Amino acid sequence: MIAIDKLWKEYGDNVVLENISKTVQAGEFVTLVGTSGCGKSTFLKMLLGMETATRGRLLMDGAPIRTEPDQTRGIVFQQYSVFPHLNVLSNVIIAREFEHSPLMGKLFGRQKTQVIEEARALLEKVGLANAALKYPHELSGGMRQRLAIAQALIRKPRVLLLDEPFGALDPGIRADMHKLILELWREHQLTVFMVTHDLAEGFYLGTRLWVFDKVRHDPQAPGAWGARITYDLPVGKTPATTVAAIEQSLKLTEQKFDANTGETT
Numbered sequence: 507m508i509a510i511d512k513l514w515k516e517y518g519d520n521v522v523l524e525n526i527s528k529t530v531q532a533g534e535f536v537t538l539v540g541t542s543g544c545g546k547s548t549f550l551k552m553l554l555g556m557e558t559a560t561r562g563r564l565l566m567d568g569a570p571i572r573t574e575p576d577q578t579r580g581i582v583f584q585q586y587s588v589f590p591h592l593n594v595l596s597n598v599i600i601a602r603e604f605e606h607s608p609l610m611g612k613l614f615g616r617q618k619t620q621v622i623e624e625a626r627a628l629l630e631k632v633g634l635a636n637a638a639l640k641y642p643h644e645l646s647g648g649m650r651q652r653l654a655i656a657q658a659l660i661r662k663p664r665v666l667l668l669d670e671p672f673g674a675l676d677p678g679i680r681a682d683m684h685k686l687i688l689e690l691w692r693e694h695q696l697t698v699f700m701v702t703h704d705l706a707e708g709f710y711l712g713t714r715l716w717v718f719d720k721v722r723h724d725p726q727a728p729g730a731w732g733a734r735i736t737y738d739l740p741v742g743k744t745p746a747t748t749v750a751a752i753e754q755s756l757k758l759t760e761q762k763f764d765a766n767t768g769e770t771t
């Protein structure tokens with residue numbers, strides 16, 4: 507369904523991603539881990555169409571991914587991306603209105619009634635039915651992320667992109683969110699790409715885990731080489747020794763990164 511073919515991303519002299527080739531089938535749940543700054547968010551933005559490849563191709567069902575976001579893909583960021591001046595229900599409805607009419611941003615009549623019903627059903631699903639008329643500042647962090655997920659899902663995306671969506675949440679709330687996202691993934695038959703800093707979370711949630719890492723380093727030119735996918739693991743079948751090796755390699759890379767920027771740790 508998604509084919510990544512010899513993909514490169516460079517910002518000027520800074521090579522971020524280097525020659526990545528992968529295929530992902532519909533319904534997979536891919537978790538992405540790697541050191542800070544190695545290009546995970548950039549990769550998600552390319553899947554979304556916010557960023558373009560400098561070399562190579564990114565195909566969805568055989569066609570190049572459109573260079574602007576559309577309703578086939580939805581994204582949830584770590585920082586809450588909801589509209590502060592709208593209540594919960596309106597935040598979900600507006601996400602659908604923008605899709606129908608980006609310039610006017612308004613739906614009327616039967617269409618509007620239908621969207622309100624869909625929005626209420628989604629709020630029920632994500633556990634916000636009783637908070638429909640509250641404003642974002644009245645919500646907890648976990649509730650705001652539930653709202654951001656509902657906003658992404660009302661557009662009925664096939665691919666859901668999650669950029670550390672639970673990074674700012676307490677462990678107990680995170681466990682609830684894990685349960686929710688797995689339910690939504692199955693019910694909506696989504697293909698999910700999720701960035702996380704938490705290797706255990708990546709192993710727990712994903713069907714497949716990718717490690718982004720630089721294979722080559724030049725201390726004189728930190729941007730000369732980009733990250734590749736150094737591990738592609740079917741999650742749940744990974745021996746503990748491999749998990750330990752990955753953790754070790756990530757720590758080593760982090761130290762090299764610090765040496766490159768001249769910072770001591």
Ligand SMILES: Nc1ncnc2c1ncn2[C@@H]1O[C@H](COP(=O)(O)OP(=O)(O)OP(=O)(O)O)[C@@H](O)[C@H]1O
Pocket residue numbers: 517520522540541542543544545546547548549
């Ligand atoms: N719009 C941009 N212009 C120039 N450089 C950029 C831009 N966006 C990202 N970069 C650079 O690309 C590299 C990868 O950034 P990215 O945010 O994708 O990393 P990341 O792996 O998601 O990091 P983190 O885990 O800290 O969120 C960094 O060196 C960053 O400075």
